[in-house]
Amino acid sequence: MRYELKSIPVWAFLKITFFVNLIAGFVLGIFMTPLVGVFSVVLVSIFQMQGTNFDVSNSLDSIIVATPVILSFLFAFVLTSFEIVVVFIYNIFASFIGGISFVLEPEKSTGNKQKQSTPAVPQKVSPQKSDSIKQQYKKQDNPPPLPPVLNKKEKIIQKNIVQESEIKKEEPQQMTDKPVRVRIAPSPSGYLHVGTARMAIANFLYARHTGGQFLIRIENTDAARSDDSLIEPIISALKWLGIESDEEIIFQSDRIELYEKYAQQILKDGKGYRCFCSPELLAADREEAKANKGPLRYNRRCLHLTQEEIDKKIADGEKFAIRIKIPDGQTSFNDIVSHELKRDNREIEDFIIARSDGTATYNLAVVIDDNDMKISHVIRGNDHITNTFKQIHIYNALGFTLPTFGHVPLILRPDKKKVSKRLGDKDVAQYREEGILPEAMFNFLCLLGWSPKTDREIYNVQELIEIFNPNNFNNSNAIFNEEKLEAFNKEHIALKSDHELAVLVAPLLVEAGYTSKYWLETRWEYLRSVISILKTRVRRVSDFVELSKYFFDFDYSYDAKADEKNFTPEAIDILNQFAERLEKLDVYTKETIESTLSELAVEKDMKKGKLIHPTRLAVSGIPNGPGLYDLLFVLGQKEVVERMKKAAVYIQQK
RNA sequence: GGCGAUAUCGUCUAACGGUUAGGACCGGCGGUUCUCAUCCGUCAAAUAGGGGUUCGAUUCCCCUUAUCGCUACCA
Numbered sequence: 001m002r003y004e005l006k007s008i009p010v011w012a013f014l015k016i017t018f019f020v021n022l023i024a025g026f027v028l029g030i031f032m033t034p035l036v037g038v039f040s041v042v043l044v045s046i047f048q049m050q051g052t053n054f055d056v057s058n059s060l061d062s063i064i065v066a067t068p069v070i071l072s073f074l075f076a077f078v079l080t081s082f083e084i085v086v087v088f089i090y091n092i093f094a095s096f097i098g099g100i101s102f103v104l105e106p107e108k109s110t111g112n113k114q115k116q117s118t119p120a121v122p123q124k125v126s127p128q129k130s131d132s133i134k135q136q137y138k139k140q141d142n143p144p145p146l147p148p149v150l151n152k153k154e155k156i157i158q159k160n161i162v163q164e165s166e167i168k169k170e171e172p173q174q175m176t177d178k179p180v181r182v183r184i185a186p187s188p189s190g191y192l193h194v195g196t197a198r199m200a201i202a203n204f205l206y207a208r209h210t211g212g213q214f215l216i217r218i219e220n221t222d223a224a225r226s227d228d229s230l231i232e233p234i235i236s237a238l239k240w241l242g243i244e245s246d247e248e249i250i251f252q253s254d255r256i257e258l259y260e261k262y263a264q265q266i267l268k269d270g271k272g273y274r275c276f277c278s279p280e281l282l283a284a285d286r287e288e289a290k291a292n293k294g295p296l297r298y299n300r301r302c303l304h305l306t307q308e309e310i311d312k313k314i315a316d317g318e319k320f321a322i323r324i325k326i327p328d329g330q331t332s333f334n335d336i337v338s339h340e341l342k343r344d345n346r347e348i349e350d351f352i353i354a355r356s357d358g359t360a361t362y363n364l365a366v367v368i369d370d371n372d373m374k375i376s377h378v379i380r381g382n383d384h385i386t387n388t389f390k391q392i393h394i395y396n397a398l399g400f401t402l403p404t405f406g407h408v409p410l411i412l413r414p415d416k417k418k419v420s421k422r423l424g425d426k427d428v429a430q431y432r433e434e435g436i437l438p439e440a441m442f443n444f445l446c447l448l449g450w451s452p453k454t455d456r457e458i459y460n461v462q463e464l465i466e467i468f469n470p471n472n473f474n475n476s477n478a479i480f481n482e483e484k485l486e487a488f489n490k491e492h493i494a495l496k497s498d499h500e501l502a503v504l505v506a507p508l509l510v511e512a513g514y515t516s517k518y519w520l521e522t523r524w525e526y527l528r529s530v531i532s533i534l535k536t537r538v539r540r541v542s543d544f545v546e547l548s549k550y551f552f553d554f555d556y557s558y559d560a561k562a563d564e565k566n567f568t569p570e571a572i573d574i575l576n577q578f579a580e581r582l583e584k585l586d587v588y589t590k591e592t593i594e595s596t597l598s599e600l601a602v603e604k605d606m607k608k609g610k611l612i613h614p615t616r617l618a619v620s621g622i623p624n625g626p627g628l629y630d631l632l633f634v635l636g637q638k639e640v641v642e643r644m645k646k647a648a649v650y651i652q653q654k
Numbered sequence: 655g656g657c658g659a660u661a662u663c664g665u666c667u668a669a670c671g672g673u674u675a676g677g678a679c680c681g682g683c684g685g686u687u688c689u690c691a692u693c694c695g696u697c698a699a700a701u702a703g704g705g706g707u708u709c710g711a712u713u714c715c716c717c718u719u720a721u722c723g724c725u726a727c728c729a
Contacts, residue, residue, distance in 0.1 A: 187729045222728055279727060286726090293655045296725055321727050338659075347657055347725095355727040362729050382659065386724045389658095409660075409722090416721070444666095451667060455677045474667075476660045477722060484666060484679050494692090536692040562689095597688095612688040624690035 025076075032072050039068040178376040180212025184238075185366070187219040188230040190421030192237040192428045194480055195381065195411045198445040202408060203379050204243045205446065205468035215373060216245035220253045221365050237428045241438050242461060250373065252365050259360030262368050262398060263322050263353055271397035272353060274320040275302040276313050297349035298323070319356040324393055326350055331389050336406035337473045338382070343389050351390055363387055367394040375403050379470065382407040383418065406470055409449050409477045419480065431485075435540030437496070440489040449478040458491045490539045498528045498535070505531060505544045512545050514552040526551075529634045533626040550620045551635070558650070562613075562623035567651045571614040574604075575651075578615060579644035588637040590629045597628075618647030 044065065184200040186192065207214035216235070220226035238244065266272040275298075277285075282298070289296050303325065305313075313320070326349070332342040353364040360368075366387075370378060378388075385407050395402050411419050419425045431441055439460060446464055447457060450473050459467070493501065506520050506527060520527055530551045531544065538544055550556045558567070581596050582588075601608045612628050619640055625631060632640050 185729090189729070219729060225728060275727090277727095282727085290655070295656045297656085319727095341658080343657075349725085352727050357727080359727090361727070366729090381723090383723050385658065387729090407659090412722075414665085418723070448666070453668070455668075457666090457678055474660095478667090479665060481665050481679075487679050534691095537690070607688090609688050616689070622690090626689095626691085628688060 028076050032076065036068050036072045039071075040065065043068060180207060180210040181215065181374050181376045182207050182212065182379060183215040183217050183370070183373060183375055184243075185217040185219050185369075186234050187222075187225075188227055188234060189222075189225045191230065192234045193419050193421055193425050194428060194445060195419045196234075197237070197241060197428045197441070198411055198448060199380055199408065200238055200243050201241065201442060201446050202450070202468075202470070202473075203377075205464055206377065206379060206470055207246070208465040209468045212376070213246040214243070215247055215250070215375075217250040217369060217373070218252065219362070219365070220251060221256070221259075221360060221362060223253075223359075226253075233427075233429060237432075240429065240432055241442050250369065252369065255365070255369070256359060259365050259368055260354065260358050263358075263360055263364060266324060266353065266394075266397050267322050269397070270325075272322050272324045273303055273350075274305075274310060275323045275350075275352065276305075276318050276320045277301055295347075297347075298351070300350060303350070321352045321356045322354040323350040324353050324390075324397060326393055331392055333388065333392060333402070333405055336377070336379070336404060336470050337408050338475065341385060341388075341407075348389050348393065353394065363390050364394055367391050367398070367400065370403060371395075371398075371400040377404045377406060377470075379406040379408060381410050383410060406473075408473050409475060411445075411448060412477050412479045414479055414481065416477075416479065433542075435542030436485065436489050437492045437541065439495075440485065440492040443492065444485045444488040448480065449474045449476075458488065458495075460495075486539045489541075493535065493538055493541065498532045501531045501535070501541070501544070502527045504541050505548075508542060508545050509548070509552060514545070514549060519552075526634070526636075533630045533634055537626075547625075550622070556621040558617060558647075559622050562617050566613045566617050566623070567647070567654070568614075569651070572648045572651050574600075574611055574614055575618055575644045575648040578611060579641045579648070582632070582637060582644075583641045585637065588633070590633045593629050593632050614647075615644065619643045 047064070182203040184196070184203050186196050186200075204214045206212070216238070218231055218234075220228070220231075235249070263272075267274070285299060286296050302320075302323070326345050329345050330342060331345055331348065332340055335341050351363065352361055354360055369375075388405055388407070392402065394400075413419055413425060421427075428441070432438070442461055443457075443459055443464070446459075446468075452459070452467050453472060502524065506517075509515050509520065509527075510517050530548050534544060534547050537547060578597065578600055581600060582593065585592050585596065597608065597611055601611055604611075613623070616625065616628055616631065617623060619631065619635055626634075635643070
């Protein structure tokens with residue numbers, strides 16, 4: 001428990017003291033007045049029995065008679081002082097631990113976003129984290145000298161290290177004895193969208209954090225809606241994020257018979273019943289309920305059919321679905337993310353567990369599979385809360401033990417609707433096409449609706465595994481903001497080495513037709529240098545392509561506006577002279593390029609900018625880009641001279 | 655309509671019941687620089703409304719409002 005001194009205003013202290021003393025005074029008045037009277041009478045009587053007669057005009061006698069009164073005042077004074085001391089101590093105490101109520105009724109504060117709750121699992125954070133986070137990421141070809149003065153970001157990182165070590169001090173507590181086994185269960189009715197990806201990330205992190213297993217199950221019980229060709233894209237999109245199943249992937253389509261067996265068992269045990277209502281009839285029921293503004297639940301028409309009626313309908317060849325019979329009462333469960341969720345069973349309809357063709361519906365299949373796969377924690381979107389109530393009744397009907405549930409708030413589109421393929425939301429793989437790094441997507445989705453409770457935002461996967469705690473989910477839905485994703489992407493690009501980025505960019509350059517695979521393979525160092533000087537100008541990996549065009553395209557044109565401004569007649573002379581001097585350089589480095597330019601500027605009595613701008617335009621065709629010395633160095637001596645001379649000719653001719 | 659969940663800057667989020675309500679993205683303005691970017695500094699921006707409990711409420715309770723979700727022989 002952490003103690004922290006809080007100040008209480010003086011007037012608040014006085015106010016409490018005043019009220020306490022008012023009560024004390026009242027109590028004293030009630031009890032002391034008769035007591036003093038009796039005591040006075042007794043005292044006077046004793047003296048009288050001894051034959052002493054009192055004369056109130058005698059000062060000594062007056063004092064004797066007044067003694068009880070004086071004593072009672074003294075007593076009151078002592079008592080009041082005592083009250084003050086008590087109140088003072090109370091305040092000191094309260095200021096340390098935030099009030100007596102915390103000690104007396106700790107359970108009252110549990111509703112407050114799990115502030116007192118201990119982490120579900122031990123917090124394993126590696127001690128070497130005190131190294132600069134940035135340094136850990138940097139690869140061999142980019143050794144970062146740590147600046148002696150920390151910048152703002154590093155200060156934040158250092159601050160977080162302190163905070164994280166504080167978190168670790170809390171007593172870890174295992175949420176359940178069961179080994180952790182979690183799953184993600186996408187259905188192949190669309191591509192992998194960010195909502196599913198986020199749930200996969202949460203489950204995956206929980207499994208890794210606890211040392212448990214993460215599994216994938218494909219939910220394709222609905223033959224009409226499922227498309228097996230979508231399975232592979234979903235799995236590969238997850239793989240792109242670094243998420244793979246620890247065991248063989250389970251397909252519900254392989255288990256249809258098993259589900260049927262359990263559906264029959266529920267029917268046989270009297271926990272369910274046959275429903276002969278046709279879909280059309282049910283739809284009409286719903287319409288009617290809507291018109292009457294009543295609840296849209298099944299009216300249990302078929303619950304009370306007699307055995308003869310049932311036999312007759314079966315004999316007549318009527319098709320039936322199987323419904324589960326929801327008992328009377330109330331259903332409740334404890335949720336990791338939310339708290340206790342309760343529902344009156346009257347709100348849960350007798351839903352269908354097996355269709356009239358005998359196949360199982362979603363809820364039955366899920367329960368059977370989760371039980372079979374020994375899933376310990378079902379962590380999913382809170383759009384499943386209604387399903388959880390239904391599924392609990394299947395667990396009960398089949399005698400299975402319940403897993404622990406966690407219902408996570410949803411990710412919403414900017415228009416605040418639930419993300420879905422139907423509304424044209426992007427496939428996760430599409431972000432890959434658009435130059436988002438998987439690390440950035442992982443990091444961003446993890447922090448959407450979940451918080452590490454620090455001021456830091458950029459983490460790699462390993463760090464997220466270490467700090468992940470399902471208690472830290474936010475209670476409200478979060479809007480997916482692509483601008484913020486881009487910002488995360490920028491940060492993760494900065495953390496990548498030039499080589500890693502070159503590997504990603506190379507195929508894009510080939511695809512764009514700027515160069516060939518062979519050309520790049522023989523000039524890998526060149527590509528790496530190009531990446532290196534463009535890195536800070538990029539938000540998406542794909543941005544490299546457009547920005548680096550002139551490094552690979554030798555037939556570029558000049559930006560019209562810049563042409564007009566910088567390619568003046570005097571630029572011809574500048575370009576030619578500068579090119580000649582560069583050509584003569586024996587040692588061609590950034591330093592020699594810079595000194596050459598400086599010398600020329602001095603000789604011509606010009607500002608450096610006068611030389612720089614035409615040169616930049618000559619070698620790149622555009623007015624902005626990397627620092628000129630970097631640019632000239634990376635392009636190479638021969639190429640630069642050639643381009644400058646070409647530009648001089650161009651100006652002459654225009 | 656019924657049931658449920660949720661409510662802090664525009665967005666993502668911090669804040670043992672006591673803070674000047676903090677950070678990040680976006681935006682504005684500066685600085686660094688040959689340009690653009692980076693980087694640095696800085697500004698603007700929020701506790702939905704109303705009651706209650708409390709010396710004190712963003713925090714606990716209730717009501718209202720709003721938002722979201724579910725309400726299929728879909729998953």
